[in-house]
Amino acid sequence: VPRVVTAGETMVLVVPTAPGRLRHAGAVTLSIGGAESNVAIGLSRLGVPAAWVSALGEDELGELVLHRVRAEGVDTSAVRRVPDRPTGLYLREEVAGALRVYYYRRGSAASTLAPGAFDPAVLEGAAFLHLTGITGALSPESAEFLPWAARTAREAGVRVSYDVNYRSRLWEPAAARAATEALLPHVDVLLVGDEEARALWGEDDETCLERLAAAGPDEVVLKLGARGCAASVGGERLTSPGFPARQLDPIGAGDAFAAGYLAASLWGLDATERMRTANAMGAFCVQDLGDYEGLPSRRELSAFLDRTVDLGR
Ligand code: KDG
Numbered sequence: 001v002p003r004v005v006t007a008g009e010t011m012v013l014v015v016p017t018a019p020g021r022l023r024h025a026g027a028v029t030l031s032i033g034g035a036e037s038n039v040a041i042g043l044s045r046l047g048v049p050a051a052w053v054s055a056l057g058e059d060e061l062g063e064l065v066l067h068r069v070r071a072e073g074v075d076t077s078a079v080r081r082v083p084d085r086p087t088g089l090y091l092r093e094e095v096a097g098a099l100r101v102y103y104y105r106r107g108s109a110a111s112t113l114a115p116g117a118f119d120p121a122v123l124e125g126a127a128f129l130h131l132t133g134i135t136g137a138l139s140p141e142s143a144e145f146l147p148w149a150a151r152t153a154r155e156a157g158v159r160v161s162y163d164v165n166y167r168s169r170l171w172e173p174a175a176a177r178a179a180t181e182a183l184l185p186h187v188d189v190l191l192v193g194d195e196e197a198r199a200l201w202g203e204d205d206e207t208c209l210e211r212l213a214a215a216g217p218d219e220v221v222l223k224l225g226a227r228g229c230a231a232s233v234g235g236e237r238l239t240s241p242g243f244p245a246r247q248l249d250p251i252g253a254g255d256a257f258a259a260g261y262l263a264a265s266l267w268g269l270d271a272t273e274r275m276r277t278a279n280a281m282g283a284f285c286v287q288d289l290g291d292y293e294g295l296p297s298r299r300e301l302s303a304f305l306d307r308t309v310d311l312g313r
Contacts, residue, residue, distance in 0.1 A: 001266050002127040003049035003075075005158075007118065007149055008135045009110030010034025010054060010069065011088035011103075012061045013291070019094040022102070032068045033090060033291050035132045035165050035255050041072040041292045042259025042281060046301060048266055051075035051126075053118045057109040061087035072292075078122040082109040092251075099251070103169060105138070114141035115148035120156055128189070128262055129153035132163040136179040137170035143179060150186035161189035162217075163258050166196035173199050184215040189265075191258055193223045206230070206237070221275065223257055228279050233271040240275035243304075245283040252291030256281040259295070280305055 013033035016025035040050040052074050056062035058081045065087060070076050088105035105111065113135065123129060129149060136143045150160045162183060166176050177200040184190065190212055194204040201208055204222070213220045213232040221231040228242035260281030264274040280301060288294020296304065 001048055002125055003051060004040070004043050004128045004130060004262055004266070005051045005053060005123055005126045006036040006040045006130040007053040007113070007145075008034060008036030008132055009088055009105065009108065009113070009138060010037040010052075010056075010065050011090045011105060011108070012064055014089065014091040016093060021095055022091060022093040025093075030064065031290060031293075032065050033251075034065075035134055035163065036130060037065075037069050037074070038252050038255035038292045039130050039163075039259045039262070040074045041069065042256050042295050043263055044073040045295050046259065046263045046298045048263045049075070051078060051122060053078045053122060055080045055082050055085075055109045055112055055117070057081070057085050057087040058083050059087055061089060062109070078118050080109075080117070082112055085109040085112060101169065108138075111139040111142055113138070113145045115144050117145055118149075120152050123153055123156045123158045126153075126156075126158045127266055128159050128161050130161045130163070130258065130262065132165040133176060133180055134165045134167055134170070136183075137167060137176065146179070146183055147186060150183060154186060159188040160186055161191070161258065161262060162187040163191040163254060164193070164196050164200070165254065166193075166199055168199070176200055181215060184212065184217060187217045189219045189221070189261070190217040191221050191223065191254070191261065193254055194225065197222065209237070219271070221261060221278070223254060223282070229257075229275050231271060231275055236271070238271055238275060240272060240279055242279050243283040245287050247286045249289045250286050253282040253285045255291065256285035256295055260301075276305070277301070 013031045017027045040052040043050040088108035091102045197204040209232045219233045230239045257278045260278035264277035
C-alpha cells in the first residue's frame with residue numbers, strides 16, 4: 001500500500017480527569033491533539049503507512065508529542081524542531097455538558113510552517129498529502145504553506161486531500177471561507193462537516209456539495225454526523241448512512257472519518273464503500289475518550305463492518 005503524508009500542527013492536550021471548570025481541576029492527563037496527526041495515527045492503526053510533517057519546539061512538550069506519535073508507528077522523520085518557539089498547548093474543560101477548548105498556540109513552533117517547510121522528497125511513494133484548514137489560521141506564513149504544499153504534492157503526482165476543519169476560536173468564517181475557496185482548485189478530495197458548511201457557506205446540503213465540487217475537487221464528502229455522509233464523486237451523488245454509536249467524545253471523529261476514507265481509497269474500494277468505511281471510523285472515535293485513542297486496527301474495523309451487515313439480515 002502506498003503511504004499517506006499529513007502536515008499540520010499538533011499540540012499537547014491537557015484534560016481534567018473529571019468534568020467541571022478547569023479552575024477546579026485537581027488532576028489532569030496529558031495527551032496530544034492535532035487533526036493531521038490524528039489522521040496519520042488512524043491510518044497507521046489500519047496498517048496504512050503514514051508520515052506526519054510538522055514543526056515542534058525544542059522543549060519537553062515537543063518530546064511528548066513526538067513520543068506519542070511515534071509510538072503509533074507514524075513516520076516522524078520530517079518533523080523539524082524549532083529553537084526559541086514553544087510547542088503548542090491546549091486545554092479542555094466540560095462545563096454543564098458543553099465542551100470548551102483554550103488554545104495556547106500563538107507563536108508556536110508549528111505556526112512557522114511556511115512555503116518550503118518540508119523537502120518534497122518526503123512525498124515520494126505517497127498516494128495522498130492530507131492538509132486541513134486549521135493550518136491556514138495559524139499565521140500568515142502557515143496560510144501560505146497550504147497552497148505551496150498542495151502544489152508541491154500535485155507536481156509530484158500526489159493527490160491532495162483537504163479537511164475544512166473550521167475552528168471558530170482561530171478565525172472568522174469569511175476569512176476561512178476565502179482561504180478554503182482559494183485552495184479548492186488544488187484539492188482532489190474535500191471533506192467538510194455540515195456544521196462548518198453552514199458556518200462558512202450558509203448551506204449544508206446538495207447545493208453546497210455541487211458548489212464545492214464545481215470549484216475543483218473531484219470528490220467532495222459532506223459529513224453529517226450521526227446521519228453519515230453525502231458525497232459528490234466524479235459528478236455522481238451518493239449517500240451513506242451512519243452507524244448507531246453511543247457518543248462519549250465527538251472530538252477527533254472528523255479525523256477518524258478522513259483516515260477511513262483515505263485508507264479505503266488506498267484499498268481500492270469504490271466510493272460507497274469509502275464512505276461506509278469513513279462512517280465506521282467516525283463511530284469508533286466518538287465511542288471513546290480522546291482524539292484517537294479509540295481508533296481500531298484493520299481487523300477490528302472489518303469485524304465491526306461485517307457484524308453490522310450480519311445484524312441487518
Ligand atoms: O480534530 C481534532 C482537533 O481539533 C484537535 O485535536 C485539536 O487540531 C486541533 C485543533 O487545532 O483544533
